[in-house]
Amino acid sequence: MDLVFSDIHADFGALGKILKITTSQEFKRKYGKFTRIINLGDVLERGTHPKEVLSSLCSLEKNYTVISVMGNHDEAFLYNRPVSGSSFESLNAHKVLTAEDLSFFSKNTDGTFGQQTSIDKKNNLFFVHGGPLDPQKIKPKDIAPIEEWLYQNSWQRISEEEFEYFSYYGYYYLPSSAFVESNNYFKNSVILCGHQHAEKIIEQDANHSIRELSLKCITERISDFLVEKKEIEISNFCNYLIRLGIGGPEGYEPGSQNPHFGIIQHDQKKVILFEIK
Known part of the structure; x- marks a missing residue:
């Protein structure tokens, strides 16, 4: 089983809170024990405890396989590209991060950090922060350097319109384009992303018809926490685009959002999304 956030x-x-719930005996009895952690990016910025978060993730790497992809805020901090939104308290907490703290982010030979996407061919899983589209296929020629970054996987967003478009919030893509990209690697894929902070579940059936799934929320109490869950049964004949809600809402308007996480149950072919109330 995988833990995803x-x-x-x-x-x-x-x-x-996420770790306390998912490592509790009650959770493990009901859902199983996770052996792998999927971090879909944006570990940094907005919140006020980056050092502690990075230390916790590094500790988890000692006991679990941790797969991480880069988020746009991770890149903004590491490449010194300012993105608005962080408070002075958050900015000051990030200023004191050391090279040792930031060792969680692997450095590539070309000087960049981490990976934009991660692909699990065994389980037909595609992990990305924003979207799976190949930036080289969607960005125009002779693009300004400042705009080129906004076409990266870390900046891509699911479009709420019936068309794709670019803005200074990133490239907005259609689910159909996402499935075309993932099908280059395997059929009947499950794409897991984050970035837009709100849950969304999109299914493409064997006839290529696409619909957004509206699933029943089930409320339960686990390890002294009240959680709401949505269970997604994964069909062998469909593609899925599943967007997780925000994991850490501290740096946003108080009370506007709750922590979210998910699990992937490989034996039951199921993805379950959780919101901590």
Whole structure:
């Protein structure tokens, strides 16, 4: 089983809640024990405890396989590309991060950090922060350097319109384009992303018809926490685009959002999304 989260945003309290719930005996009896952690990016910025979050993730790497992809806020901090939204308290907490703290982010031979996507061919899983589209296929020629970054996988967003478009919030893509890209690697794929902080579940059936799934929320109490869950049965004949809600809401308007996480149950072919109330 995999534990999945996205957009922790330096929120150590929220990460702690997620780990307390998922490592509790009650959770393990009901859902199983996770052996792999999928971090869909945006570990940094907005929140006020980046050092503690990074330390916790490094500790988890000692006991679990941790797969991480880069988020746009991770890149903004590591490449010194300012993105608005962080408070002075958050900015100051990030200023004191050391090279040792940031060792969680692997450095590539070309000087960049981490990976934009991660692909699990055994289980037909595609992990990305924003979207799976190949930036080289969607960006125009002679693009300005400042705009080129916004076409990266870490900046891509699911479009709410019936068309694709670019803005200074990133490239907005259609689910159909996402499935075309993932099908280059395997059929009947499950794409897991974050970035936009709100859950969304999109299914493409064998006839290529696409619909957004509206699933029943089930409320339960686990390890002294009240959680709401949505269970997604994964069909062998469909493609899925599943967007997780925000993991760490500390740096946003108080009370506007709750911590989210998910699990992937490989034996039952199921993805379950959780919101901590």
